[in-house]
Amino acid sequence: MNDATTTLTRETAPVPATLESPDERRRRIRMGVLALVLAGIGVLLAAFTAPETVTFALSGQLADSPLSAIKLPALPVALALAACTVAVALAHLLRGLSGRLGVLLWAVFGLAFVVTFLCWAAAGKTFPLTNQLQGTLNLATPLILGALAGVLCERAGVINVAIEGQFLAGAFAAAVLATVTGSLLAGVVAAVLAGVLIAAMLAVFAIRYRVNQVVLGVVLVVFASGITGFLFDQFVKGESAKFNNPGVMSAVPIPVLSSIPVIGETFFRQTLLVYTMYAAVAIVTFVLFKTRWGLRVRAVGEHPRAADTVGIKVLRVRYQAVLAGGVVAGLGGAFFTVGFTGGFDKDLTAGQGFIALAALIMGRWHPLGATIAALFFGFTQQLQGQLQIIETPIPSELLIMAPYLATVVAVAGLVGRVRAPKADGEPYVKG
Amino acid sequence: MSKYLKGLAVLGAMTLVVTACGSRPTESNQSEGSDKTNSASPQAGAKDFRACMVSDSGGFDDKSFNQTSYKGLLDAKKELGVSSSTAESKSDGDYPKNVGGMVDAKCNVIVTVGFKLGDQTAISASENPTIKFGIVDYDIKATDLKKTNLKEVPTNVKSLLFNTAQSSFLAGYLAAGMSKSGKVGTFGGLPIPTVTIFMDGFWEGVQYFNQQKKKNVQVLGWNETTQKGLFTNDFENKAQGKNTASNLISQGADIVFPVAGPAGLGGLEAAKASGGKVNAIWVDTDGCVSAPEYCNVLLTSVDKGMDVAVQDVITTSFQDKFDNTPYVGTLDNGGTGLAPYHEWDSKIPADLKAEIDQLKKDIIDGKIAIKSKVQPQSQ
Numbered sequence: 001m002n003d004a005t006t007t008l009t010r011e012t013a014p015v016p017a018t019l020e021s022p023d024e025r026r027r028r029i030r031m032g033v034l035a036l037v038l039a040g041i042g043v044l045l046a047a048f049t050a051p052e053t054v055t056f057a058l059s060g061q062l063a064d065s066p067l068s069a070i071k072l073p074a075l076p077v078a079l080a081l082a083a084c085t086v087a088v089a090l091a092h093l094l095r096g097l098s099g100r101l102g103v104l105l106w107a108v109f110g111l112a113f114v115v116t117f118l119c120w121a122a123a124g125k126t127f128p129l130t131n132q133l134q135g136t137l138n139l140a141t142p143l144i145l146g147a148l149a150g151v152l153c154e155r156a157g158v159i160n161v162a163i164e165g166q167f168l169a170g171a172f173a174a175a176v177l178a179t180v181t182g183s184l185l186a187g188v189v190a191a192v193l194a195g196v197l198i199a200a201m202l203a204v205f206a207i208r209y210r211v212n213q214v215v216l217g218v219v220l221v222v223f224a225s226g227i228t229g230f231l232f233d234q235f236v237k238g239e240s241a242k243f244n245n246p247g248v249m250s251a252v253p254i255p256v257l258s259s260i261p262v263i264g265e266t267f268f269r270q271t272l273l274v275y276t277m278y279a280a281v282a283i284v285t286f287v288l289f290k291t292r293w294g295l296r297v298r299a300v301g302e303h304p305r306a307a308d309t310v311g312i313k314v315l316r317v318r319y320q321a322v323l324a325g326g327v328v329a330g331l332g333g334a335f336f337t338v339g340f341t342g343g344f345d346k347d348l349t350a351g352q353g354f355i356a357l358a359a360l361i362m363g364r365w366h367p368l369g370a371t372i373a374a375l376f377f378g379f380t381q382q383l384q385g386q387l388q389i390i391e392t393p394i395p396s397e398l399l400i401m402a403p404y405l406a407t408v409v410a411v412a413g414l415v416g417r418v419r420a421p422k423a424d425g426e427p428y429v430k431g
Numbered sequence: 432m433s434k435y436l437k438g439l440a441v442l443g444a445m446t447l448v449v450t451a452c453g454s455r456p457t458e459s460n461q462s463e464g465s466d467k468t469n470s471a472s473p474q475a476g477a478k479d480f481r482a483c484m485v486s487d488s489g490g491f492d493d494k495s496f497n498q499t500s501y502k503g504l505l506d507a508k509k510e511l512g513v514s515s516s517t518a519e520s521k522s523d524g525d526y527p528k529n530v531g532g533m534v535d536a537k538c539n540v541i542v543t544v545g546f547k548l549g550d551q552t553a554i555s556a557s558e559n560p561t562i563k564f565g566i567v568d569y570d571i572k573a574t575d576l577k578k579t580n581l582k583e584v585p586t587n588v589k590s591l592l593f594n595t596a597q598s599s600f601l602a603g604y605l606a607a608g609m610s611k612s613g614k615v616g617t618f619g620g621l622p623i624p625t626v627t628i629f630m631d632g633f634w635e636g637v638q639y640f641n642q643q644k645k646k647n648v649q650v651l652g653w654n655e656t657t658q659k660g661l662f663t664n665d666f667e668n669k670a671q672g673k674n675t676a677s678n679l680i681s682q683g684a685d686i687v688f689p690v691a692g693p694a695g696l697g698g699l700e701a702a703k704a705s706g707g708k709v710n711a712i713w714v715d716t717d718g719c720v721s722a723p724e725y726c727n728v729l730l731t732s733v734d735k736g737m738d739v740a741v742q743d744v745i746t747t748s749f750q751d752k753f754d755n756t757p758y759v760g761t762l763d764n765g766g767t768g769l770a771p772y773h774e775w776d777s778k779i780p781a782d783l784k785a786e787i788d789q790l791k792k793d794i795i796d797g798k799i800a801i802k803s804k805v806q807p808q809s810q
Contacts, residue, residue: 057681060680060681060683061612061614061681061682061683062612062680062681062683062685062705062708062709126682128678128681128682130681131677131678131681134677134681135674135677135678138670138673138674138677139670139671139674142670225521229490232492233492237492240723240724241723241724245724248700248704335670336669336670340670340673340700341669341670341672341673341696341697341700342700342724343696343724345492345493345667345669345693345696346490346492346667346693347490347521347667348667348668348669348670348693349668350665350667350668350671350694352668352670381671382674382678385661385671385674385675385678386678388652388659388660388661388662389616389651389652389661389678389679389682390682391654391657391659396662400664
């Protein structure tokens with residue numbers, strides 16, 4: 001038995017690294033050209049950078065103990081970094097980057113491009129770096145939680161367009177329950193339950209009654225918006241001190257980690273909800289790819305008939321995955337009220353649930369990919385806000401558009417392969 | 432409970448049926464008829480007189496301009512005993528449907544709230560010349576006839592306008608006087624005239640302070656000369672509002688002036704979270720009344736008396752005295768002004784308060800000219 005497998009692998013495995021299929025080749029060239037275009041933009045920006053100093057502030061100006069700032073000569077730094085991006089793009093176009101080194105080089109590419117851009121935009125001005133990170137995290141936290149909820153559902157083959165609805169229900173439940181009980185933790189628990197409630201409706205109609213899942217998701221969003229709006233008008237609005245004044249969770253610094261300069265303050269002096277988000281990323285990744293249940297979820301989402309044949313209860317696993325998604329989405333909802341801004345207001349999620357969906361797709365239905373995409377969305381959104389304050393030449397609309405343009409590019413398959421779980425959105429009928 | 436819900440559902444269904452039944456021609460005849468009854472015996476016809484209102488996408492509970500306008504409707508209802516209908520818009524796409532719904536509901540006067548409803552109001556008013564319209568924050572004369580496909584500007588619309596640049600000027604002066612860091616910040620919801628007028632006034636107030644006191648207080652987030660600044664790009668996203676205010680704070684602003692409806696509440700949250708370092712000025716309504724949880728960070732609010740104007744347009748329509756000359760709220764007629772200082776009353780220096788009172792007089796007398804280009808023209 002053992003011998004057989006080894007011979008088998010010996011026969012099929014050793015494919016020379018230099019050989020690539022025409023498909024891969026096409027993809028490499030497309031990606032390389034795209035990177036080269038981006039690098040070209042970087043070079044152009046660098047060329048137009050004013051020969052002044054760019055200052056990256058490491059703390060807010062009103063902070064108790066202001067930290068020093070990084071001062072760089074904008075023009076040479078921008079030129080050097082733009083050259084780096086061109087080098088990486090060319091390397092990929094000609095040789096193809098893969099493996100660990102590839103990931104590292106792409107990270108360098110991204111970082112160099114962003115810094116080039118900042119040198120150009122903030123030359124002669126002060127750019128608050130820590131605030132950029134802080135804002136990115138604030139904006140990305142609900143997106144990450146929403147996208148993780150989407151990953152859980154869609155990996156099991158149930159399309160979840162209702163993330164926005166889960167957010168709204170969670171945000172509302174958290175604000176009201178936290179105010180009534182006087183405990184923010186109770187609010188978070190209520191948010192989770194509300195998220196699960198919407199998830200349960202999604203699950204029953206999608207799995208049991210096989211309703212078209214995209215339509216169903218949209219309907220659930222409208223339902224959640226309506227019901228929270230109705231309850232808010234009827235009971236909460238007039239009595240905001242009694243029902244809608246939950247306060248905001250306070251930051252809990254993690255000892256040691258929170259004293260790391262620059263990033264410590266941002267990433268490890270946060271609320272428990274943000275730490276829960278960190279944990280959720282790790283847990284969802286681990287569960288989906290390292291546990292038996294996770295394997296079943298993926299099987300059910302890719303090929304439910306095959307999963308059924310080997311004795312997996314397809315519908316049960318789907319129910320479990322959708323409800324688990326509800327838990328995560330509910331947490332995301334709680335962030336909008338008790339986690340960040342306090343009281344509930346009608347439709348305060350303002351479409352973030354749909355952006356989480358975009359992050360999920362851009363992240364290729366992978367928890368880590370979705371997290372990175374959500375961080376990217378948060379980063380550009382925050383950058384846009386910051387650049388408006390320091391009055392840079394770039395029109396803000398262009399920056400607002402950028403992440404979605406990137407999503408379209410990603411979904412169109414220009415960057416690598418984006419493929420939804422095969423049975424995503426297809427109800428399973430045993431037979 | 433379930434009986435209650437059932438009843439509610441039936442009621443809802445009935446409303447739908449009733450509103451769907453009224454076809455346009457019959458209904459406009461009827462409203463003509465009821466107009467005549469009203470002029471004969473105004474008070475007696477109060478129940479037949481229907482005053483209606485359509486919100487913009489902020490909704491009637493925005494703790495801001497929709498809410499104040501709505502209060503005007505409630506006040507008129509209480510005062511005159513008229514019936515009322517309202518439609519709350521969830522998005523910009525709802526306007527045709529909601530204004531049309533009010534027409535179908537046989538309203539005698541329809542008040543639409545907000546600049547964003549301008550085109551729709553002009554179209555509906557032209558189609559229904561017997562119905563009186565009032566529109567908050569929009570000058571009907573500025574209607575783009577090509578875009579709305581109309582031959583002329585309808586004459587049955589009264590514009591309710593507010594020169595909030597005047598009151599925001601005072602707010603800017605106050606902010607500059609109270610800032611310790613020498614930087615004050617503002618952000619808007621969308622770059623539309625009814626938002627930027629506040630920011631223009633605020634900016635000019637700060638510049639005036641600098642000129643008078645030989646100081647250099649900076650305004651972050653808006654520049655009147657370039658008309659460029661900071662916007663959340665919607666009026667709903669509170670988290671974005673808080674984040675935007677935090678960005679201003681990280682750049683050193685210690686007074687923030689959010690002009691973004693409910694999203695601006697996030698800005699107040701950011702001020703509250705700063706632990707006393709940062710304070711704010713609210714807009715449209717007295718923040719200490721509409722959002723009391725933030726009262727301790729509010730120096731004052733820029734008040735915009737939409738309730739009075741709305742009540743007035745309903746009352747005059749009811750008494751058959753409607754006219755279409757625009758109403759312009761100013762410091763002079765009390766249509767806009769600074770709200771009380773509340774908890775800050777004792778903390779704001781008496782000199783500064785006296786200077787602001789003097790400024791107010793000077794603006795009324797025309798000694799100080801405000802340059803903002805988006806100011807409504809007084810009649």
